Amino acid sequence: IGEIQRFIRDDGSVKVSRSLKEIGNRIRKKKDELTKDMGRTPTINELALALELSPEEIVHAQEAARLPHSIHETVYE
Amino acid sequence: MSNTMTVEFSSISSNESFARVTVAAFVSQLDPTMDELTEIKTVVSEAVTNAIIHGYNDQHDKKILISCTLNDDEVELIIQDDGVGIDNIDEAIQPLFTSKPELERSGMGFTIMENFMDKVEIISNPDQGTTIKLIKQFKKSKTLCN
Amino acid sequence: MSNTMTVEFSSISSNESFARVTVAAFVSQLDPTMDELTEIKTVVSEAVTNAIIHGYNDQHDKKILISCTLNDDEVELIIQDDGVGIDNIDEAIQPLFTSKPELERSGMGFTIMENFMDKVEIISNPDQGTTIKLIKQFKKSKTLCN
Ligand SMILES: Nc1ncnc2c1ncn2[C@@H]1O[C@H](COP(=O)(O)OP(=O)(O)O)[C@@H](O)[C@H]1O
Ligand SMILES: Nc1ncnc2c1ncn2[C@@H]1O[C@H](COP(=O)(O)OP(=O)(O)O)[C@@H](O)[C@H]1O
Ligand SMILES: [Mg+2]
Ligand SMILES: [Mg+2]
Known part of the structure; x- marks a missing residue:
């Protein structure tokens, strides 16, 4: 189990599907927050600025968060 | 000066998601709202799914072409199958x-x-494939927060 | 069966990050590690920047072509300018x-x-453009989770 936890915490060796999904969740929260604050949905640059990510990273992570879980993750969770 | 990209990919359903990211990343250069971006991605999904399941009857070895042009606050999208x-x-x-x-x-x-x-044009004939031309204008001012 | 995409875009430096994410989104279908994905994205940046500033001397109206093929756990990348x-x-x-x-x-x-x-091949001649062929093997998925 220690082995597995180390594998999960070491960011670089984590599978893309998992890591992007975590970023995807942060994006969703921040987007809701900004929408409330501004009274409209943020533009992609406004969101990127608030999250210190590039607009392209946001697009990629948002998509990954939307996809069904891979078998890989189901086993771990 | 306008900025253009064209992407061609295999008619595999997992590429639907790839197509969404590719178009959304390109269009992001115009700084749309997240809602506008979602709309664009939904349209890409619909058109690409149509090409795969209707146009190609789920054959995986065919090609789908998307071309995208940015002009000021307008995006032109062309989605094509044979x-x-x-x-x-x-x-x-x-x-x-x-x-x-x-x-x-x-x-x-x-x-x-x-x-x-804002505009949808369908060019299609039996056995000659389908071309969907789409135009969307983004709202100019996101004034509230300046 | 292999999965292929080809993307062509204007030689504008803002398209460098578009190219990075397009390749990253396509390659993500093999579910590499974050490190492997970062390496691929870095390589795309380097090659696209070279095409823009060296190949085209910062002329904006030219085209860059990227083609990407996925085979099992291997990705082949071709980046081309004229x-x-x-x-x-x-x-x-x-x-x-x-x-x-x-x-x-x-x-x-x-x-x-x-x-x-894992492999880099450069095909180039004065006035005939430059083609960079790159191959990367991803590590087979960690056995633990099969
Ligand atoms: N790319 C295409 N090639 C061939 N036929 C198509 C294509 N796109 C749409 N069609 C036809 O148009 C119909 C309506 O499409 P759509 O409104 O997307 O509904 P749906 O995909 O749910 O059938 C389809 O059922 C199909 O007959
Ligand atoms: N696409 C290209 N077209 C023309 N020349 C190129 C291209 N890519 C690289 N070069 C040449 O190779 C040299 C080394 O490239 P690189 O290792 O990327 O270093 P740098 O880009 O920092 O100069 C460049 O300075 C340039 O002379
Ligand atoms: Mg449909
Ligand atoms: Mg260089």
Whole structure:
């Protein structure tokens, strides 16, 4: 189990599907927050600025968060 | 000066997601709102799914072409397949019309495109494939927060 | 069966990050690690920047072509421009060599490509453009989770 936890915490060796999904969740929260604050949905640059990510990273992570879980993750969770 | 990209990819359903990211990343250069971006991605999904399941009847070795041009606050999107084509376009665009009810299709693909885009043009003939041209204008001022 | 995409875009520097994410989104279908994905994205940046500033001397109306093929756990990447080409490839790939020291280029582009990829092939001639072919193998999924 220690082995597995180390594998999960070491960011670089984590599978893309998992890591992007975590970023995807942060994006969703921040987007809701900004929408409330501004009274409209943020533009992609406004969101990127608030999250210190590039607009392209946001697009990629948002998509990954939307996809069904891979078998890989189901086993771990 | 306008900025253009063209992407061609295999008619595999996992590429639908790739197509969404590619178009959304390109269009992001115009700084759309997240809602506008979602609309664009939904339209890409609908058109790419149509190309795969209707145009190519789920054959995986075919190609789908998307081309995207940015002009000021407008995006032009062209989605093209070389599949079976559409016999009766007027019928195809009717809300709820689907030629594949057995697949539990909603028949709302073209209706969604017309709702989310400012202009939709369908060029299609039996055995000559299908080309969908779409234009969307982004709202200029996101004034509230300046 | 292999999955392929080809993307062509204007030689504008803002398209560099578009190219990065397009390749990353396509390659993500193999579910590599974050490290492997970062390496691929870095290589795309280096090659696209080279095409823009060296190949096309910052002319914005030219085209860059990227093609990407997924086979099992391997990705093949081809990045192509129709620019000025490279006269002396042996010299160009030397670490720290740059023909544009005035731009504060590091001269490390090709070295980075060789470090991050399993195979790098450069096909280039003066006035015939430059084609970079790159292959990377991803580590087979960690056995623990099969
Ligand atoms: N790319 C295409 N090639 C061939 N036929 C198509 C294509 N796109 C749409 N069609 C036809 O138009 C009909 C309506 O499309 P749509 O509104 O997306 O509904 P659905 O996909 O749910 O059937 C389809 O059922 C199909 O007959
Ligand atoms: N696409 C290209 N077209 C023409 N020349 C190129 C291209 N890519 C690289 N070169 C040449 O190879 C040299 C080394 O490239 P690189 O290692 O990326 O270093 P840098 O870009 O920092 O100069 C460049 O300075 C340039 O002379
Ligand atoms: Mg449909
Ligand atoms: Mg370089």
